[in-house]
Amino acid sequence: MKKQKISDAVIHRLPRYYRYLDDLYNKGVVRISSHSLGEKMDITASQIRQDLSCFGEFGQQGYGYNVAELRAEIGHILGIDNDHKLIIIGAGHLGHALLQNFDFAKVGFHLDSAFDVSSTLIGDEINGVTVRSMDELDDYVAQHHPNVAVLTVPQHVAQPLADRLVALGIRGFWNFTNVEISVPEDVYSEDIHFVDTLLTLSYHISRTPQE
Amino acid sequence: MKKQKISDAVIHRLPRYYRYLDDLYNKGVVRISSHSLGEKMDITASQIRQDLSCFGEFGQQGYGYNVAELRAEIGHILGIDNDHKLIIIGAGHLGHALLQNFDFAKVGFHLDSAFDVSSTLIGDEINGVTVRSMDELDDYVAQHHPNVAVLTVPQHVAQPLADRLVALGIRGFWNFTNVEISVPEDVYSEDIHFVDTLLTLSYHISRTPQE
Known part of the structure; x- marks a missing residue:
């Protein structure tokens, strides 16, 4: 996947995304909309879409995010598999x-x-x-x-x-x-x-x- | 002293200012220029001047900041005396x-x-x-x-x-x-x-x- 340069502000928020996605993953949640994730994290859906667009094509209109996939990708960016x-x-x-x-x-x-x-x-x-x-x-x-x-x-x-x-x-x-x-x-x-x-x-x- | 509304970004930096000023105070330093403080804290002198201008008239051209005074004022804003x-x-x-x-x-x-x-x-x-x-x-x-x-x-x-x-x-x-x-x-x-x-x-x- 091609990645653009990620801003410091987004990097700063990544661990929190990871924490929430990890929690959802462990609860067996398969997918989540930016709206629902935003409600949980107390940020706007558009902020989430904008942040996550830095890492590639994740969300799909009408489907939302695949939790396991997004968790793995953010974990990878954070170097968890290093x-x-x-x-x-x-x-x-x-x-x-x-x-x-x-x-x-x-x-x-x-x-x-x-x-x-x-x-x-x-x-x-x-x-x-x-x-x-x-x-x-x-x-x-x-x-x-x-x-x-x-x-x-x-x-x-x-x-x-x-x-x-x-x-x-x-x-x-x-x-x-x-x-x-x-x-x-x-x-x-x-x-x-x-x-x-x-x-x-x-x-x-x-x-x-x-x- | 009259205070204007302080932004979240400045509030976020206040504890670090306090930590450095407290350290200088305990070392007996009486005054410090925004330039020297900036060097210690690895931020620009103009950032410091801008941040501290929120709390009133502290620095004086050619004198710098009075360490005890600025430490006390930032401590007060942080509620240390509460x-x-x-x-x-x-x-x-x-x-x-x-x-x-x-x-x-x-x-x-x-x-x-x-x-x-x-x-x-x-x-x-x-x-x-x-x-x-x-x-x-x-x-x-x-x-x-x-x-x-x-x-x-x-x-x-x-x-x-x-x-x-x-x-x-x-x-x-x-x-x-x-x-x-x-x-x-x-x-x-x-x-x-x-x-x-x-x-x-x-x-x-x-x-x-x-x-």
């Missing part, structure tokens, strides 16, 4: 929570190791994943070639750790440290800013219903 | 991680209680906060009037729990359940979509450096 290998750096409370609860495989990430500096955590097995010593990191990465690292470490080690991981060949960061890290142009960091989201919440509840 | 009271529902791994590591007070939220259904967690004290039984929730909210709830519970209980909390008077949700919850118009939910951010990361690393 078999990313991921490691978690920092097996404290947050790292532990991700290891325990987050379904990495569902979004195409293979997780097989976590690392920590704490001797009380090293050797633990959490949800089938072994926590290794940071001393083993270089050898492990050289052997297993993970391409993504989750950073659940204290803020002050975020940047030196990122530098070390980039040098080892890591190309993507899922960064929970609440500080922005500097990475080379061909490396990407997705930052989870807990503080920003809580401040946004504060903004909104400080206004409604008075304003 | 003394939000927050409860955490779900003291499992993620709730525990937030209780242990997240500095709620720094962004103007007062946290004094967490709730769970698990008898192994009820009665625990985490970072000075007691985990209570969900059976105590109604009485607690009636007495202490928290206005924000953090949802760190399993997906299938997210919506019924949100309905219950809205009925009790909760006006804001910090929602970590990875499902979107329906709330009345005068209630606001800020959703942390771990899945979406990881898919965005997948998108970007699936492309660079080939494309």
Whole structure:
């Protein structure tokens, strides 16, 4: 299928499309109209048609979208079938929570190791994943070639750790440290800013219903 | 100070401004030019000047911004001084991680209680906060009037729990359940979509450096 250049705004919305289509797919829904999908997602049908037209000819007048097909195509665009290998750096409370609860495989990430500096955590097995010593990191990465690292470490080690991981060949960061890290142009960091989201919440509840 | 209507795009950027200004403030920086702030934040000086002009007359030609003043004003707009009271529902791994590591007070939220259904967690004290039984929730909210709830519970209980909390008077949700919850118009939910951010990361690393 021929694809045109996809805008940042559309890329930003793709994961949400995928999430909704995945849910419909798992519920056994075969097709859905842009109107129904729009109602679920609280966006207009025309916005959906415009966004999805970037990926090719999906919807059919009077039929709607084939859920399995569209889900697979959006998943493909998102790189879900690229078999990313991921490691978690920092097996404290947050790292532990991700290891325990987050379904990495569902979004195409293979997780097989976590690392920590704490001797009380090293050797633990959490949800089938072994926590290794940071001393083993270089050898492990050289052997297993993970391409993504989750950073659940204290803020002050975020940047030196990122530098070390980039040098080892890591190309993507899922960064929970609440500080922005500097990475080379061909490396990407997705930052989870807990503080920003809580401040946004504060903004909104400080206004409604008075304003 | 007179304020004009602030656009969604600007609101979206405010927490990041606040984060940078707070960092500068804590480092003792007294003033900063839009040029220097822009370099730090990787945005243009003119974008900054345009954004900040929404809040009044801050920058001065040849002087720049007064860091403390601008930080306080943006904090005020974000509602940091509104003394939000927050409860955490779900003291499992993620709730525990937030209780242990997240500095709620720094962004103007007062946290004094967490709730769970698990008898192994009820009665625990985490970072000075007691985990209570969900059976105590109604009485607690009636007495202490928290206005924000953090949802760190399993997906299938997210919506019924949100309905219950809205009925009790909760006006804001910090929602970590990875499902979107329906709330009345005068209630606001800020959703942390771990899945979406990881898919965005997948998108970007699936492309660079080939494309």
